[in-house]
Amino acid sequence: MMSPSMLLRSGGLVAVLAFAVAAPLMVSSRYDLGVLQLALINALLVLGFNFTVGFTRRLSLGHIGFFAIGAYASALLTTEHDASPLVAMAVGVLIASAAALVVSVLTNGLHAHYLTLATLGFGVIVQVVATNWIDLTGGSNGVLGIPVPTAFGIELVEPEQQYYLALALLAAGAALMARIRSTKLGRQAAALRQSERAAESLGIRTDRIKTLTLVLSAAYGAVAGSLYAHTYGYVAPDAFSFALMLTVLAMLVVGGPGTIAGPILGAVILTYLPEMARVGDEFWQLIYGVLLFVMVLWVPKGLAGLAQQAIALARRPPGRSASRPATEAVAR
Template sequence: MFNKITTAWALHRRTVTIVTLVILVAFPFLITDQYIVTVATLGGVYAILAMSLNLISGFMGITSLGHAAFWGVGAYTAALLSTKLGWPFILTLIASCVVALVFGVLLGLPTLRLSGRYLTIVTLAFCEIIRTIETNWKSLTGGATGITGIPKPEIFGYVFNTPMKIYFLVLVLCILTYILITRLMDSRLGRGITAVRDDYIAAQAMGIKDSRYKIMAFVISAALAGMAGGFYAHYMSFISPLSFSFDQSTLILSMIIIGGLGNLTGSVIGAVLLIALPEVLRPLMAWRQVIYGALLVVVILCKPSGILGKVNLKHIKQRELFKRGKEKEGEVKA
């Protein structure tokens, strides 16, 4: 059944994309409960984070437990620039990307020569260091109380101050992130990243410098996480260190594992599932976390590679077209 669905999807990919976009655009008009639209907006933020993490954990093969740190760096950058210096939303969003990118370079250059569990531990330590700074540098970050009064997003005088407006803004950011990473992975850089992940020794033999590709993937991922943080700060109007803890890093990693490593659509599906499930199970209260955990275990047991893990729509389409061509050729000969 699953193979039939993915085959139909691969053969009619453009139609599926158009229908999906229509549904996403119509969603806030069809839903009367504004709280659901707010949850969908939060799902969009996590979708950006999941796609950006998938760039290094899925496509590059680096397990990172510190992605929330870049998210936090971007959020605090936007919060400080907007509240203390009065910068507009567009500039704070760009600054969030740039500052997170710089932190990605500072972390990546000395550590990406490491591999496996050692690199994972370093990213975990980095996340805790950033959280500690956010908590204890009270004169800058406000400490545990955080930063309040962050203005809502505003672009050329248009204020995004309703759930529907915020939803469409994060939808645009999600689409841009998806397109950027897709184009990146279809480029020479993307092929190099995949080659390093699959066999870095063979890649080096072919003249591909693995450290160069690792750092490039790492900083792009960090910049996208910083953008998500900048948007999140303006969206929530309040941030604190609790929002960017190690727990958030594991949540984002869980999203891409469940959705499928190396699959951007899977990242979005994983983010939506892990954000929506707790809300769907809210009426059960006492049993909510138990059912939530059990469902995750079932998904992992049934699909160890993730919902869309190892699903390559381009290859499926080529395979089906080749199969149909062979069948037609056989009919002609008959």
């Protein structure tokens, strides 16, 4: 038996999936399809970022570093070593996970702004290495001629095919994240977010939770990076700047940290926004800055939280407010 809220949710999920599947048929130009592809890659990137900032509320700002590792692993392994894109993606995920493990061991004891600064350093290190280790990465010229992605041995030459690959990976990523959130690891990450002292006092090894969530976030970031490399056929260090980190942060905060729909929604909206009005990058950085400010101050749970709140309000019979069941108070 499905409760009304479950029906509503699965109905919404089916509608969103149907829309996502039909989207390439509705766009008229290759350019518009390119924006759609970028939105999906961004969504996967932000979804990974959600494991740390959304689940454990640890503001780890090295996420673009993992994205870059995934992109460069795919770029270099396929162009220099003739690896298949799938193998290259898997290797990128492994390298990014190993890097996350090291970052985690070094930063698990840090809190608040110390953690943020240290992990910010990691992102900068990756970009600096990509720029200056010219023998390996080609320096600021980047890597050209990265082959198109493959699936089941088929080269996905058409952008539509690449779009569906990205959509499949995003759907799998979202499903896995939803599953994790509802199991023990998800509950323990939520416990860590709300009181690390209490979590420790119950015997939860919070260091392991921090490490696992960072590794998961790095793995998602690397998959997004690999998709990025194979989709565009070109990577260069200036793609992995702090400006992108700021954009990803804004996407998560606008969408709703800790939810599953929020990061995807935020990524899609903030990918499309700059396309609607073509002005300089600096202008958009300014807009992201203002958005971050406004959301953090007045809508800390993001658009997804706002939607939950609206649903809860609509469902509450008038004049009843004494007892507060879970859904309402969570959306507060």
